[in-house]
Amino acid sequence: MSLTIANCVCPFCGCCCDDIEVRVQDGRIIGTRNACALGASKFLGYNHDRLPYPTIKVGNEARSVSLDEAIRKAAEILSKADYPAVYGFGSTSLEAITAALDLAEDLGALADNVSTICHGPSLEAVQNIGEVTSTLGVVRHRADLIVYWGSNPLHSHPRHMVRYGPMAKGRFRNGRADRKLVVVDVRRTLTARMADLFLQIKPGTDFEILTALRAYVKEIDLEVEEVEGVSAERIEELAELMMGCRFGTLFFGLGLTMSPGRNRNVEAALALVRDLNALTKFTIIPMRGHFNVEGANSAFTWRTGYPFGVDFSHGYPRYNPGETTFVDALNRGECDAALIVASDPISHLPRKTSERLMEIPTVVLDPHITPTTMAAEVAIPTAQVGIEASGTAYRMDGVPLDLRKLVDPPPGILTDEDVLRRIHRYVSGESP
Amino acid sequence: MEFILITGRSLSQGREKEGGKFSEAYRNAVAICELDPQDLEALGIKEGDNVRIRTDFGSVVVKPLPSSQAPHRGIAFIPYGPWASMVTGDETHGTGMPTLKGIRAYIEPTKEPILKLQELYAGRLRVMP
Numbered sequence: 001m002s003l004t005i006a007n008c009v010c011p012f013c014g015c016c017c018d019d020i021e022v023r024v025q026d027g028r029i030i031g032t033r034n035a036c037a038l039g040a041s042k043f044l045g046y047n048h049d050r051l052p053y054p055t056i057k058v059g060n061e062a063r064s065v066s067l068d069e070a071i072r073k074a075a076e077i078l079s080k081a082d083y084p085a086v087y088g089f090g091s092t093s094l095e096a097i098t099a100a101l102d103l104a105e106d107l108g109a110l111a112d113n114v115s116t117i118c119h120g121p122s123l124e125a126v127q128n129i130g131e132v133t134s135t136l137g138v139v140r141h142r143a144d145l146i147v148y149w150g151s152n153p154l155h156s157h158p159r160h161m162v163r164y165g166p167m168a169k170g171r172f173r174n175g176r177a178d179r180k181l182v183v184v185d186v187r188r189t190l191t192a193r194m195a196d197l198f199l200q201i202k203p204g205t206d207f208e209i210l211t212a213l214r215a216y217v218k219e220i221d222l223e224v225e226e227v228e229g230v231s232a233e234r235i236e237e238l239a240e241l242m243m244g245c246r247f248g249t250l251f252f253g254l255g256l257t258m259s260p261g262r263n264r265n266v267e268a269a270l271a272l273v274r275d276l277n278a279l280t281k282f283t284i285i286p287m288r289g290h291f292n293v294e295g296a297n298s299a300f301t302w303r304t305g306y307p308f309g310v311d312f313s314h315g316y317p318r319y320n321p322g323e324t325t326f327v328d329a330l331n332r333g334e335c336d337a338a339l340i341v342a343s344d345p346i347s348h349l350p351r352k353t354s355e356r357l358m359e360i361p362t363v364v365l366d367p368h369i370t371p372t373t374m375a376a377e378v379a380i381p382t383a384q385v386g387i388e389a390s391g392t393a394y395r396m397d398g399v400p401l402d403l404r405k406l407v408d409p410p411p412g413i414l415t416d417e418d419v420l421r422r423i424h425r426y427v428s429g430e431s432p
Numbered sequence: 433m434e435f436i437l438i439t440g441r442s443l444s445q446g447r448e449k450e451g452g453k454f455s456e457a458y459r460n461a462v463a464i465c466e467l468d469p470q471d472l473e474a475l476g477i478k479e480g481d482n483v484r485i486r487t488d489f490g491s492v493v494v495k496p497l498p499s500s501q502a503p504h505r506g507i508a509f510i511p512y513g514p515w516a517s518m519v520t521g522d523e524t525h526g527t528g529m530p531t532l533k534g535i536r537a538y539i540e541p542t543k544e545p546i547l548k549l550q551e552l553y554a555g556r557l558r559v560m561p
């Protein structure tokens with residue numbers, strides 16, 4: 001018998017599309033509707049490379065053990081460590097993230113989340129400049145100008161343009177004919193090809209171009225003919241488009257946060273949007289990658305006051321990016337154990353940093369076999385949030401959405417939240 | 433030849449990672465480097481050649497592909513993943529964010545093979561049961 005479940009939230013990218021139809025037969029997902037290629041691969045492929053049971057490292061092998069034994073060993077590693085790191089959380093529920101923060105606080109750990117290697121610099125910039133923002137719904141209904149800066153949504157967030165961007169059919173703006181699209185990127189991406197205005201810039205010159213745009217908006221004469229290879233006329237053309245729209249939104253991606261300048265690039269973008277609001281309505285929204293990385297930042301903020309990179313070693317939360325951030329602490333060899341939840345840092349951190357991570361004992365919670373689970377001292381399989389477990393996620397604009405449980409996890413496999421709470425009870429000396 | 437290296441998301445990287453990181457499809461999707469067709473020609477790449485990419489932080493062999501997002505002469509793109517991570521930088525400049533885009537890189541054709549995921553980490557990953 002097959003069952004169709006409507007209005008499911010896709011647990012892949014920060015769009016958190018909530019209109020997915022999932023077809024389930026005999027406890028397995030057999031089809032989806034409305035999901036893009038990325039979303040469909042998640043719903044249909046979640047059983048590939050599953051971590052079947054908890055493992056503990058013995059010599060060069062990972063040996064399968066009972067869940068209780070794995071949890072006991074995990075608790076032992078974390079409580080023995082002087083300064084464990086607790087890291088991950090782009091792809092798990094808000095409930096699991098809060099459970100991990102409770103544990104991190106009691107451990108006196110360094111708690112960080114994956115935004116440290118995506119939009120961390122954006123959060124630092126927002127702390128300096130502030131942010132004029134809106135929900136995606138407002139953009140969909142009102143925006144007549146959409147700018148993608150350093151972002152290629154057709155590859156990273158495939159339904160963004162249709163649901164919230166230039167092609168969205170909203171209340172006051174009905175699709176592509178009613179909206180202008182601007183793309184700024186270093187390559188002529190697929191997204192750029194659809195733009196009314198495409199500005200191809202040299203890598204690492206975002207700050208200069210954004211600052212030139214700001215100068216124009218503030219009626220300061222540029223006094224040069226070109227800025228980093230972009231002619232003053234092109235800058236003027238873009239600035240006029242931004243100043244002349246009725247409601248504009250600038251979506252920015254990792255092209256700003258990862259390029260030289262990092263948080264300074266984002267500061268320039270935030271300031272430009274702020275300045276534009278003297279003339280028209282304009283908002284700015286980061287293109288968040290993983291479906292709940294925004295939730296991780298929110299949960300961290302309401303628990304500790306800071307969105308990522310939180311050090312609990314003094315008994316109270318401290319935040320100083322560059323010092324209390326996962327990559328820096330690993331580079332300096334400060335952490336002597338790590339708990340990693342729903343993330344594969346070994347594949348994605350720079351080689352030198354992941355080598356540091358491979359030198360310390362790690363406890364990894366993940367549904368899948370990844371290089372990070374394979375390098376773990378203790379690996380514990382967990383249920384896939386949004387497929388085998390319910391929970392809350394925050395969309396890229398901070399709107400909370402309920403993820404559903406669609407099928408049962410494999411027998412004996414718990415959620416991230418349950419495993420974290422059980423580890424915590426062991427660490428506190430209670431019976432788990 | 434000197435290039436500016438950027439790493440980033442690609443559709444096939446996103447799709448294939450869901451099919452498992454040890455799959456051949458994932459390796460084909462991420463152990464690649466997209467180059468401007470004119471740069472490919474200037475490098476003298478022949479059918480079946482790979483490229484070696486060297487940065488201040490490491491070196492890796494991947495498959496060169498003509499970019500579908502050209503023109504972008506002088507820019508090399510590798511999708512996120514373990515191969516890209518071999519050449520990205522650990523320096524965060526006080527922000528927490530390592531150096532993942534805008535890295536100076538030297539690229540040359542090579543006949544050397546592309547390593548498998550397990551080989552990249554040379555014996556540091558456990559054998560799973």
Ligand code: SF4
Pocket residue numbers: 010011012013014015016017034035036037038039040157158159160
């Ligand atoms: S755009 Fe993102 S959230 Fe929407 S279906 Fe695709 S992967 Fe899922």
